[in-house]
Amino acid sequence: MSTIAIVGAGPQLGLAIGRRFAAEGFNVAFIARREAALRELVDALSTAGGNAAAFPADVTDRPALRAALKDAERHFGTIDVLEYSPAPSRADMASRPIVEASQITVESVIPELEVYVHGGITAVQQVLPGMLERGSGTIIATTGGGSGPMIIPQVANAQIATAGLRNWLLNLNSSVAQHGVYVAHVALAAAIGQGRPNSEPDVIADAYWRLHQQRTEPELFYHDLPEDWEFQLADKFLIDAE
Secondary structure, three states, X not given: OOEEEEEOOOOOHHHHHHHHHHOOOOEEEEEOOXXXXXXXXXXXXXXXXXXXXXXXXXXXXXXXXXXXXXXXXXXXXXXXXXXXXXXXXXXXXXXXXXXXXXXXXXXXXXXXXXXXXXXXXXXXXXXXXXXXXXXXXEEEEEXXXXXXXXXXXXXXXXXXXXHHHHHHHHHHHHHHHHXXXXXXXXXXXXXXXXXXXXXXHHHHHHHHHHHHHHXXXXXXXXXXXXXXXXXXHHHHOOOOOO
16 A cells, blocks of 8 residues: 655645545555644544554654654555645744845745755655655645745745745656656645635645646646735735644
8 A cells, every 4th residue: 555644734735635645545644743733633534534644743853854754654664655845833933934035134044944945855855765766656845836936025035945945846856757756846826725616625635646646747836816815925825834
């Protein structure tokens, strides 16, 4: 049985991706900071008939993240799909405030690099050698639309980091595709779970399954924001807050 590891799993998109892949027979490894929240995800998926387990780790703690992924591999056998999508909670946004482009400082960017670039590299490089050895595997990482397709100067410190992760993933796909490993970046611009039909978690999760199945496009720009989205950044422009 194949396994998907969802790093940064939350109660909206992370759970929905887990449900979608579990419906296709996948085991699901949920990885995020809070063990109690992870247990709720496991219980929700198990109640629906899926096979899931929790592996707590903070993506900014690189040894802990590597250990969680190793534990998931020991528990399930191999990790065949990695989905990396850490997202800020409201507490994070209070301690790591968003910074407008003209106000950027080195100090405002460093925490974002830890989450997106350093954490992303750590997670990918933990599973990539095994995928290359087996000649198969899928890696999908999710950031906001401002990582490249959209211009969002209001959150420039985060977008510097997500753009770096996006750039590496696109290059990585080109590097490993010939070895049977598919890498994709999802630039997600959606007010998840806020009432727009195409922004419902289960609808978005279908797009992740299609990426894994089709294995053709290195990037998906998923755009479904209301016209006044710029005024909703503080409340709704989150990928999947824990």
